[in-house]
Amino acid sequence: MSAPAWEEKERAELARTWHEREGILGRIVSVDHKTIGRRYIITAFGFFFLGGIEALLIRLQLAVPENRILNPDLYNQIFTMHGTTMMFFFAVPVMLGLGLYFVPLMVGTRNIPFPRLNAVGYWFYLFGGVYLYLQFLGNGGPDAGWFDYVPLASSQYSTGHRVDAWVQIINFTEISALIVAASIIVTVFKQRAPGMSLNRIPLFVWAMLVSMVMVIFAMPAVIFTAGSLNSDRTIGTHLFNPAEGGDLLLWQHTFWFFGHPEVYIIFLPALGIISSILSAFCRREVFGYTAMVLALVATAFLGFSLWVHHMFATGLPQIGESFFTAASLMIAIPTGVQMFCWVATIWGSRPRWEPPLLYVVAFFLLFLLGGMTGVMLASVPMDLQVHDTFFVVGHLHYVLIGGALFPVLGGLTFWFPKMTGRMLSRRLGFWSLGFLFVGFNMTFFPMHELGFHGMPRRVYTYLPDKGWNFWNLVSSIGTVLLAIGVVLFLVNVLRSLYRGARAPQNPWGAETLEWATESPPPVYNFLRLPVVASRSPLWEGKELPVVTGLALDRREVLVTGALDGAPSHREEVPGPSPWPFVASITMSVGLIGSVFNVWWLPAGFVVSIPPAVAWYFTEEKP
Amino acid sequence: MRRTAWSAALLLPFTACRASYSALDTASPEATRITNLHWLILWVTGVVSLAVIAALAIALTRRRTAETRAGEGRRARAVAAAAIVSTALLLWLLTASVLAGRAVATPVGPGALRIQIVGHQWWWEVRYPADPPSDTVITANEIHVPVGRAVLLELSSTDVIHSFWVPNLNGKKDLIPGRPTRHLLRPERTGVFEGRCAEFCGYQHAHMGFVLIAEEPDRFATWLASERRPASEPIDAAARHGREVFLSSACVSCHAIRGIGAFGHKAPDLTHLASRRTIGSAMLPNTDGPLAGWIVNSQHIKPGNHMPPNLLPADDLLDLVSYLRGLR
Amino acid sequence: MARIPTWVPRDDGQWLHAAKDYASTRFSSLDQIDARNAANLRLAFSFSTGVSKGHEAAPLVVGSTMYIVTPYPNYLYALRLEKSAATVKWTYKPNPDPAAQGVACCDVVNRGAAYADGKIVFNTLDGQTIALNADDGKEIWKTRTGDIRHGESITMAPLVVDGKVLVGNSGAKFGVRGKLTALELANGKVAWTAWSTGPDRDVLLGSRFHPFYAADRGRDLGVTSWPPDAWKIGGGTVWGWISYDPALNLVYYGTSAAAPWNADQRPGDNKWTAAIFARDPRSGEAIWAYQSNPHGLFDYGGVNENVLVDLPWNGAFRQVLLHADRNGYVYVVDRATGEVLSAKPFTRVTTSTGVDTNTGRPREVSEKRPEIERTVRDICPASAGGKDWQPSAFSPRTGLLYIPENNLCEDAEALEANYIEGTPYLGANIKMYAGAGGHRGALDAWDPVAGASVWSRKEKFPAGSGALVTAGDLVFYGTLDGWFKAVDARSGNLVWQFQAASGIVGQPITYRGPDGKQYVAVLSGVGGWAGLTVSGDVDPQDGTAAWGFAYATKDLPQATRKGGMLYVFSLP
């Protein structure tokens, strides 16, 4: 049935006001949170594939003892690039992308508050990754590990600009993370749909909010740490030079103060995704909403209190280390509460066996085993036996792939219809999950055994008589299966883009607001902003009440109160503009140039001021 | 013990292979204490995980029940109970871990044997300090310790961070430049244990191993006495010529052999090379072939290490090898 | 008040060896020039040596001939003193091996010759000792005692005692094992060799050896106080001054610091480096030895001169030796038994809080220990010492010891030293700078009885030359920037000064000329360790160049230039 006339007119006018231009120029100037969110996800998966190839090369080299495919210099670059790519260029950005895309939709608003700043954030992330890989292709990739312990990473033992590249990309990725964090936090607090009080915010939005608050506190720590190494390496300060009063453990403390919160920044959004999937596929609100939210906040707080468990072997005082054992064990409690609440949610419900739910079940199995090894690593004496061995490699992949990649793939399968208007194939979904699960366990479970047998981390080869041959071969074969699983997922995505079934507004019958608009959502998200009366607006059964009165000829968003979501005033949001792109180009050139000559940094900064001013003041005429 | 047998059976599939060089094949009270802690944590967390998985499986397969307030209350109590139980278990594991930690920490007994270990990029310098200093023993990549006596290791590094680890004896401890650390070993049975560098330290981190030999106190004493003697005299003309080759080529710039005027300090001390089991920091057996191959081109075997290739004429090489093999 | 030993012969107006007399007093009883008329001193004649390195030698005057030895290539000139200008009687050119310049740690210097029994004996840089006929300069014998292949050179002035020529060696910074060799004056054959490290038979410690302190007693301490074999490259070279007491028939000399500088590489006392030895010149047997800096941390060697005096101590005159050591203390040691009577600091010392006279060991300050990966700051006195080799002078008329002092401190960081034969074996990173007060040198008048300084003249640059004191109550000394000064021995007031063409690091002497007038002579030509920024063209941008001295004397190139000139002054 044709929509009523007024609706057609309003849609046309809104489309014209929030218009996004076509072509390369359109892409450059776009400020729509969905476009930037989608870009983050696609670029992140691009880097994920590059990281995957590096992982395959590593396993190929370690498949058999005394393998001569990669020499140590190349191997060191590859494993450092694998770690850096996965941590800084895939794990965090994919969560940022999901957050940018779905938080505005789930809280019922038209766009994020700082759209142009967000555009800059993405370009920084992209240019950082491109620069790192260009230097890697020029045999200049960083080669001192993804956490670059000093003095190996100092200019005396890591010569040339290899580690400088790593130091610079920290600035790029962490600035982009901070920008997205600022946008999401303000969106959640100030632009929620009317009626959406604090206890009606979807759990995924809570997870993103808490994760982004962690970003605000953690990222500056690593920017300081990388900046200090940068000044040590280029202008000759002595922050990490014990001879001149510097301290080597300063690096480990400040890096891991960021390092461990970083993995919780990656893990919390995954918890949010699982809550969304479970509530949708069990057709039931997640049990213990308050407990879940408090658990998220508790995980965030405790996340900052346990970084020293990476440093148990450095000879710190025994008493101090046991405090961090206690903190590391305590953080298992909030996550435990969340898992118990999820089981309680499923208990008595009739779950629908769809791929997203299977991803969640896989998460349960893998994360439980990851938690077990995590508890082992938390205890000081136990950690002294298995620290820096393949046991740790096994643990970190169980909690990162199990704890973050599986939920993200589940989330993508769950939200693919909303993002593209197409359904992913169920059969291919099961096949890819099967390969992923079997391949993953075959690759990473033997690593615990290798760890107990003394195989250290980051070795480019090993001698045949150590008893490691069999499990390394098994692990390498497992990687192939894992790769097949990933390729199947990619094939599923690409095939569904053109030949997937059309997706209705709410294919899974889920309850949150992103399902209250078309798939894919129009540029302005909602014709009229919805009004919320409960935690599951779409399960109310009746038509969603809407807000009227927002201007159609200006880009407006409704600003509501932080606690109860009562509407307070209308705010005009800046439109697309080329200047953020220009500013990011000049600033990136300045930062990258500073690797080769320090004076590029001030030059790049000064040249960025005009575009920054222009970005702030110019207004794009629709 | 009963528990170890049980859990061994449970985990048989992957502990089947040879356990000579493993943290689970313990040879010291510390390693045993840590392994027991491991089994405790494995059991406690294993049971919790299986319980959660079982609950999940039941939840997924049970038939749907109506939404009732009583059901809601039951589930709230179940979640609260699970949370409390898991907190209690974690507290138990915390106390077990702290107690084990205190047991394993380094008590400085007066009678401990002091060994100084200096980490270099990709080999281990080992010194047995003595009073008077002329009795100091300097060797490399091989550590002899008496059984039944505490051994206190004083660790330091001259370049990057390394980490000293003998899985069968105790946990690992970092060697940090400018920040000396201490480590304790208490071998309770004789044997040859392999050790390894466990902190990424550059090109040859993979081949920075060492051998630790725990032996009876009297055999240890005879080894120490033999290590104190200067290099043994070459027995035949070839060995004598080998010594000349050593003194005239690049070897003497880095290596030391006590007694013949080679005092290099940047590479392992070769005075008693032949008494060591391995060369190339526990990478190659200490026999003629590997030693010759190592001298001619160590870069092919350990690319990136600091020993340059030496293009020696064939007879010089053979004589040099025969001289070095004579350094008992 | 302290007095010169009775066996010192009456001054005959000549200058037969560097220290003037066996007691090394550098005191002359000529008094024609005194505080009143010194202002009229004027240049009598000068002579250019044709060499532009550090001229550390003391000219000798035998009868009416003056003999001077130049730095490498070690020319020896015999000058006829009859007429107003000096004319060359003969010249001897030893042509030492040019490669020796690569093993001379602190400039290619030579500290002078010695005259005995009609022969002039001197050493060359490449380790040869040569005896010439004093009249015609013909070579009588030549003996090589040092081998430059393992870094050994000779820079010291020999001393002839009882028919034996005592010669040491230099190169502790190259890991050279120190020794004192005695050659027969007649034919140059080696009579005996006393090593500074090693087993007792090498160090000639026999039954007559009775060291005063317990720590110095024991068998083969020269081996057991070192890590295995480290004594073979342990330093303790002998390149300083030798004194002789004919009454006790004992020869006194010091050994330099241990090698390498990084003390962590040589645990133990490192016997007998940085020690004072008393030996019987006939057989070389040691009678006593005292180690002033056991397990030395800052290259404080013990080679400085031992001035033999009789000192009133607790009411009676004790036969002592005064030794202004590089660690900043003036030691008063009983020269018969080796007991340390007193050790008072003559400059600011931060590395120790005093010397414990019960054990003879300095009480070390642990924070000042240089370590690998830790830079230690404000180490005073610097490695060059409160006083380096520049000899002090003692005047029986004032009873004061006139000490040319360095006022330098340093930052130091230990490194892992690697030994390669013929190359420096250091293991340290040093940067020296001016000590408290900003002046880098001084001339101290030290009262050995009271153990305190009576007066002190501050100098801009570190100590340049040795000191000379005369019966006219005048102290002559030269500075690094070329001033040759005479000050009143009692008050320290400047009486006369002369600007030489180049910095003065030589040793001033005075003699009675053929015309009966008193002449004062000194060699100028900047160099030595302190003068390397000029004589070695060292670039002060690198603060650690010349082992830290480049930073301390980075303004010397503006103050003076290279040169090589003999200046002789007299009253008009």
Place this chain on the structure above:
Amino acid sequence: MCSPFRSLSRLRDVLLLGGVLLAVGPGCQRSSRTLLETAPMSAKAERDRPARNPYEDNAYAMTEGQRLYEWYNCSGCHARGGGGIGPPLMAKTWRYGKEPGGIYTSIVEGRPNGMPSWRGKMPEYQVWQIVTYVQTLDADRSIASPPGPREEHMQAGEGASSR
């Protein structure tokens, strides 16, 4: 119907942009390093040795050269370029000239006034690495060359050239 690549033209644009960025790859010789070094120096090799330094301006050779400069005790005589027993290496003019072949000969042959000969004691590639490091000690040390190891701090002081 909408997909991230609305039209084939959009796909072409993205690939074009990517291609441009890839072409700019630094690929500078600066970071290349060969681990399996050439055979050590033999008598014959020294006559036809390349006058040009095979490691010209290579960062790895510079740092290796610096380590060898310390290990072979060059710093004992030349300090960190300031000199002492040996002439200063930071000086504008050198007695035997500054071109790499000359420095190579000084190290291998030695010089009469005290520079020892390292023939047979040091493999050829290590000599070239030391030559590369020595060339960075030039008076106007450009900022591009790595600031060098920790002991650089000992030169800090009014006289030291700004780094």
